[in-house]
Amino acid sequence: MEGPRDVDAMKDSVENQVASQPSTDDAVKRDPDQLHDLVVEYSEAVFRLAASIVRDRALAEDVTQETMVKAWLALPSFRGEGSLRGWIFRIAHNTAISALRSQRALVVDPTEMPEPDLPEASVEEQAETKEAFSDFLAELHTLDDLSRSIVVLREIEGFSYQEISEILEIPLPTVKTRLLRSRRRLSNALKEWSHEDNAS
Amino acid sequence: MKIMHPSSKELQAWLDGNGAPRVDKHLETCDRCAETLENQVGDNQTPTVHDALATVLKPTNDMTDQVAEAVRKRLDNREVLEIFGGLFASGVETTKILVTEEGT
Structure with a gap:
C-alpha cells in the first residue's frame, strides 16, 4: 500500500504539464512518470466508485482502466474549472454508467447481475466477511445506481454535497436526501447484523 | 402557486x-x-457505513499495478496506431478498424 502522498503537489505537477501540452495528440507522448502518478493517485478511488455502480469487480477494473486512459488523453482539455479529482470522478461515473448500460443490454434478467466478490483473502476470511456484510451488501444492491454513487462519493471519498452535485450533475437537494436515505438503510442493515451477532 | x-x-x-x-x-x-x-x-x-463500504469495495492489492501496466500498454498501442495512421492520414479509430479488418 502506498504511503501518504502529497496530492496537491501531484495535482500541480499534472496541471502544469497540462498547461504545457499543446494538443490531445501529444497526450500519449507525455512523461510516463506522470501517467504512473495519475494512476497511483486515483485508480483505487475510481475502482471503489466503479465497483459500487457496476457491482462486478472485473468490470470495475475495466472501468478504472478506461477512466485512466480517458483522463490522460483529455488532460490537455481540463481547464481547471473545479478540482482535478472531481473531473476524474465525473469521467469515472460516466464510464461506469456506460459500462453498466452495455452489460444490462447483454443481461436480460437483472437478477442475473453478478454478485460482487470480496477482496483477496483466505477462504475462511472471505466466508466470515461475506456473512458479516451479507445484509449490508443486499441493502447496498437495493439502492439505485445514483444513490450508490452518492453514498460512496460522500462516505468514502469525502466530497462535499456541492462537489457531488457537480460530479453527478444533479440538484443539491437530490444529493442530500438520497444520501440521508441511503445512510439510514445501510446503517440499519449493519445494526441488524450486529444484533444477530450479539444474540448468537 | x-x-x-x-x-x-x-x-x-x-x-x-x-x-x-x-x-x-x-x-x-x-x-x-x-x-x-x-x-x-x-x-x-x-x-x-464508511468501514463497511471500504471493506466491500476494497480493490485487490495489485490492482493499481495491473491498471498502470494495462493503461501504459493501451497508450503505447495508441501511439503506434497514430504513427501508422499518420502515414495514410487516417485517425486512430479509423486506423484501428483498418488494422482489425486486415487481421493484423
Whole structure:
C-alpha cells in the first residue's frame, strides 16, 4: 500500500504539464512518470466508485482502466474549472454508467447481475466477511445506481454535497436526501447484523 | 402557486424506502424538505457505513499495478496506431478498424 502522498503537489505537477501540452495528440507522448502518478493517485478511488455502480469487480477494473486512459488523453482539455479529482470522478461515473448500460443490454434478467466478490483473502476470511456484510451488501444492491454513487462519493471519498452535485450533475437537494436515505438503510442493515451477532 | 410539501409521515416512509413517486420527485429539488430530513435524522458521518463500504469495495492489492501496466500498454498501442495512421492520414479509430479488418 502506498504511503501518504502529497496530492496537491501531484495535482500541480499534472496541471502544469497540462498547461504545457499543446494538443490531445501529444497526450500519449507525455512523461510516463506522470501517467504512473495519475494512476497511483486515483485508480483505487475510481475502482471503489466503479465497483459500487457496476457491482462486478472485473468490470470495475475495466472501468478504472478506461477512466485512466480517458483522463490522460483529455488532460490537455481540463481547464481547471473545479478540482482535478472531481473531473476524474465525473469521467469515472460516466464510464461506469456506460459500462453498466452495455452489460444490462447483454443481461436480460437483472437478477442475473453478478454478485460482487470480496477482496483477496483466505477462504475462511472471505466466508466470515461475506456473512458479516451479507445484509449490508443486499441493502447496498437495493439502492439505485445514483444513490450508490452518492453514498460512496460522500462516505468514502469525502466530497462535499456541492462537489457531488457537480460530479453527478444533479440538484443539491437530490444529493442530500438520497444520501440521508441511503445512510439510514445501510446503517440499519449493519445494526441488524450486529444484533444477530450479539444474540448468537 | 402553493407547493404541497410531503408530511413528516410521508418523509419517514420515503426514508424507509416506501415513499410515493410524488415524494421521490419532490425531494429531488426541494431544499426545504432536504433540511427537514436532515433535522429528522441528523447528518453525521457514519463510521460503520464508511468501514463497511471500504471493506466491500476494497480493490485487490495489485490492482493499481495491473491498471498502470494495462493503461501504459493501451497508450503505447495508441501511439503506434497514430504513427501508422499518420502515414495514410487516417485517425486512430479509423486506423484501428483498418488494422482489425486486415487481421493484423
